[in-house]
Amino acid sequence: MTSKLRWRRVLVKLSGEALMGSQDFGIDPETVDRVAKEIAEAVRLGAQVGVVVGGGNIFRGVAVAAKGGNRVTGDHLGMLATVMNSLTLADALRRFGVQARVLSAVPVPSICETFTQRGADRYMEDGDVIVFAGGTGNPFFTTDSGAALRAAEMRCDAFLKGTSVDGVYSDDPKTNADAERYETLTPQEVLERDLKVMDATAIALARDNAIPVIVFSIRTPGALVDVMNGEGRYTVIEG
Numbered sequence: 001m002t003s004k005l006r007w008r009r010v011l012v013k014l015s016g017e018a019l020m021g022s023q024d025f026g027i028d029p030e031t032v033d034r035v036a037k038e039i040a041e042a043v044r045l046g047a048q049v050g051v052v053v054g055g056g057n058i059f060r061g062v063a064v065a066a067k068g069g070n071r072v073t074g075d076h077l078g079m080l081a082t083v084m085n086s087l088t089l090a091d092a093l094r095r096f097g098v099q100a101r102v103l104s105a106v107p108v109p110s111i112c113e114t115f116t117q118r119g120a121d122r123y124m125e126d127g128d129v130i131v132f133a134g135g136t137g138n139p140f141f142t143t144d145s146g147a148a149l150r151a152a153e154m155r156c157d158a159f160l161k162g163t164s165v166d167g168v169y170s171d172d173p174k175t176n177a178d179a180e181r182y183e184t185l186t187p188q189e190v191l192e193r194d195l196k197v198m199d200a201t202a203i204a205l206a207r208d209n210a211i212p213v214i215v216f217s218i219r220t221p222g223a224l225v226d227v228m229n230g231e232g233r234y235t236v237i238e239g
């Protein structure tokens with residue numbers, strides 16, 4: 001059953017914080033299960049799904065640099081954090097009957113496969129869910145940029161950014177209660193207005209490859225499947 005789906009092949013980006021649930025750090029198993037169940041439902045509806053998970057619930061390179069530490073080492077740790085989150089999510093997906101594979105941009109061959117575009121494409125055609133770990137594999141990048149890169153490489157129809165807010169606002173809604181929410185924006189508007197929901201590299205990559213970015217709250221139960229069906233609450237960045 002694929003008729004209702006708005007997009008067939010999608011890249012779902014989950015911030016590391018999305019896996020924390022109500023905790024201050026790390027991984028909340030109940031939250032991971034809920035998210036995995038929603039991804040499994042999207043697969044049952046006929047979607048081909050790639051997932052990129054962040055690592056901010058465990059480690060961020062900039063936090064190391066801010067304390068005078070080595071940024072590159074900090075980013076290496078951040079990328080390893082994304083591997084931990086990816087392994088956890090893939091296990092949960094398997095529990096919900098999905099064939100999930102972790103492909104890492106940072107080679108850790110005794111733990112998971114290393115990413116290659118051709119290998120990932122084959123798996124996705126088979127209907128497997130790919131969890132892309134390790135971001136871009138390079139320091140000074142983010143997992144949002146890694147997600148935009150994978151979305152382009154995998155020729156995804158949309159980049160679904162599941163975060164803790166329900167769209168893009170005129171300012172950070174967590175710190176400005178008067179911020180106004182947008183239904184649609186162009187990538188140029190996001191860049192010109194310096195809207196900080198995603199980094200500029202990620203927005204520019206999605207724009208240059210004509211991939212729409214959908215920002216929605218992964219904290220809202222059922223939101224992912226709603227978005228896949230073109231329903232629910234989200235901001236579309238395209239044009």
Ligand SMILES: Nc1ncnc2c1ncn2[C@@H]1O[C@H](COP(=O)(O)OP(=O)(O)O)[C@@H](O)[C@H]1O
Nearest residue numbers: 015056163167168169170171172174195196197
């Ligand atoms: N203009 C904006 N619209 C929406 N969210 C924004 C905006 N500016 C900043 N943000 C913040 O960006 C965050 C989303 O980024 P994300 O990468 O998912 O989270 P994090 O980096 O905290 O893991 C939201 O939690 C929100 O607080």
Ligand SMILES: O=c1ccn([C@@H]2O[C@H](COP(=O)(O)OP(=O)(O)O)[C@@H](O)[C@H]2O)c(=O)[nH]1
Nearest residue numbers: 016054055056061075078135136141142143
């Ligand atoms: O291509 C990448 C992706 C991630 N990171 C590191 O991994 C951390 C976690 O990723 P991110 O902050 O994007 O996670 P999220 O905010 O989505 O949880 C970052 O802070 C960086 O230190 C990196 O160095 N290169």
